[in-house]
Amino acid sequence: MSVTRDSFHSRIGFVLAAAGSAIGLGNVWGFPTQAANNGGGAFVFVYLIVTVLLAFPALFAEIYLGNQAQKNPVGALEDACQDVSKRLGRYAGLFGLLGAILMLSFYSIVAGWMLSHALSPLMALLGFDSAATWLADSSVARNLAFTPIFIVLSALIINRGVHSGIERWSSRLMPVLFVLLIGLIIYILQQPGASEGVAMYLTPDFSQISDPKLIISAMGQAFFSLSIGVGGMMVYGSYMKKDADIGKLVISIGALDTLIAFLAGLLIIPTLFVAQHMGQQVFIDGQLIGGPQLIFSTLPALFDSMGDIGIYVSLVFFTLMSMAALTSTISSTEVPVAYLVEDKKYSRFKSTFIVSLVVLAASMTLVFNFDSLFGAVINWVNSFQLPIMGLFYFIVVGWIYKRGNQLADKALLAQKPWLKLWANYLRFVCPLLLTTVFINVISNM
Ligand code: PFF
Numbered sequence: 001m002s003v004t005r006d007s008f009h010s011r012i013g014f015v016l017a018a019a020g021s022a023i024g025l026g027n028v029w030g031f032p033t034q035a036a037n038n039g040g041g042a043f044v045f046v047y048l049i050v051t052v053l054l055a056f057p058a059l060f061a062e063i064y065l066g067n068q069a070q071k072n073p074v075g076a077l078e079d080a081c082q083d084v085s086k087r088l089g090r091y092a093g094l095f096g097l098l099g100a101i102l103m104l105s106f107y108s109i110v111a112g113w114m115l116s117h118a119l120s121p122l123m124a125l126l127g128f129d130s131a132a133t134w135l136a137d138s139s140v141a142r143n144l145a146f147t148p149i150f151i152v153l154s155a156l157i158i159n160r161g162v163h164s165g166i167e168r169w170s171s172r173l174m175p176v177l178f179v180l181l182i183g184l185i186i187y188i189l190q191q192p193g194a195s196e197g198v199a200m201y202l203t204p205d206f207s208q209i210s211d212p213k214l215i216i217s218a219m220g221q222a223f224f225s226l227s228i229g230v231g232g233m234m235v236y237g238s239y240m241k242k243d244a245d246i247g248k249l250v251i252s253i254g255a256l257d258t259l260i261a262f263l264a265g266l267l268i269i270p271t272l273f274v275a276q277h278m279g280q281q282v283f284i285d286g287q288l289i290g291g292p293q294l295i296f297s298t299l300p301a302l303f304d305s306m307g308d309i310g311i312y313v314s315l316v317f318f319t320l321m322s323m324a325a326l327t328s329t330i331s332s333t334e335v336p337v338a339y340l341v342e343d344k345k346y347s348r349f350k351s352t353f354i355v356s357l358v359v360l361a362a363s364m365t366l367v368f369n370f371d372s373l374f375g376a377v378i379n380w381v382n383s384f385q386l387p388i389m390g391l392f393y394f395i396v397v398g399w400i401y402k403r404g405n406q407l408a409d410k411a412l413l414a415q416k417p418w419l420k421l422w423a424n425y426l427r428f429v430c431p432l433l434l435t436t437v438f439i440n441v442i443s444n445m
Helices: 011-022 025-037 041-069 073-080 086-126 129-136 140-159 162-189 194-202 212-225 232-238 246-277 291-305 308-343 348-368 370-400 410-415 417-443
Strands: none
Touching: 011 162, 011 232, 011 246, 011 308, 025 041, 025 086, 025 194, 025 212, 025 246, 025 291, 025 308, 041 073, 041 194, 041 212, 041 232, 041 246, 041 370, 041 417, 073 086, 073 232, 073 308, 073 370, 086 129, 086 140, 086 291, 086 308, 086 348, 086 370, 140 162, 140 308, 140 348, 162 194, 162 246, 162 308, 194 246, 212 370, 212 417, 232 308, 246 291, 291 308, 308 348, 348 370, 370 417, 410 417
16 A cells, blocks of 8 residues: 655645745854954855855755655665665665764754843743743753753654644744744844944955855855755755656745845844944954854843843844744754654654654763864764765766666757756856865865
8 A cells, every 4th residue: 555655735834844944043153253253354255165065966956866865865866876776775764864863963052042032031021030041051951851851843843744733833943933033133223233234244354255264154054054965955845746846945944044044144243243342352363252162152142131122132033033943943853853754664653753753862872971072073073974965966966867867868868958067067067166175175174
């Protein structure tokens, strides 16, 4: 008996879910700090170029492979590689799946911090001051509570399935996130000091533009931001009806992701300058502070200094961060869940349960070995896992995948010159560009 696969019910539902996966902590936190420390507008400029030239094509390749196969990433890569080696596809799919688990292991910890910071002002408003302080101070105990809470939240959505869980929740959360972000920007831009931040953000320092470090940072950021390389976009693509217009979808998802990253910069960098105006130190050795200190120390201190409204600004900001994180973790969680459902024939409940336990074990390993593992895992995923998989997608779409691949169909390509151009771009230019950047990453280590 064949069981119909769950699917997205509308194009907009798919776009919001995929944009939800893309829009996450990488946009609201990663992008602004990278921009601030890599030449402001110059980073934004290089980011846009790398995104269009390399990240959009990689996103296309990932979604296309899933959409053609209508299977989870392990099955999809197995199908695409069948003419050369099914086993190669299978192992690559499993490697991506491992990346999804690794990504979830650190992302769930950070997402837990966001959630506890969102609850802290709520507790303060209700008069539970000691709970509010506990929630805002980092501790192993807080990680032990909030990482599992976040994993359970993702699991609850994933367990409901593609339409009732992923599509419905992404369609609810994404518009709210957008409104909260715009509201915060309007508020912050009216504060003293903000205009200096806007100037720094938007004025390019072109002397930094040829720095290979800047190009590498922009590429890493673009791949992470568009969720390329762990199969999340592939599995979402597989839930769209076959032969959807992937090009248009990629442009919509990419435009939304880039817009939110750009807007987040317009929030975070001016916010730092407002904090400076209020007497906080926001530059260390000439670099604008980034990392956890920015989000969990500078911003809360600024919110505290804003008087009564600060508590609401803090609540909105960390709620926004938590929502952005949640729509991202669900796409990574769906990768191993879809594999267990389709390949091992487990029920969705059982699959979600197993995956959540594995993610919990992985993130607890990071919690208890924080100094040695946390940064190392993030670095591995960003610098290696994502670009390697991106390169593999190009090689598969351009060279390995033949039967059923429209981009390898000579008769079709002869009829459509623009399709031929696109196929050749994916086949020759993208792998070459990506390899060049990747060699730079390794030689700069
Ligand atoms: N794109 C997400 C962000 O910018 O925060 C991170 C991410 C989500 C990466 C899902 C990979 C993934 F599968």
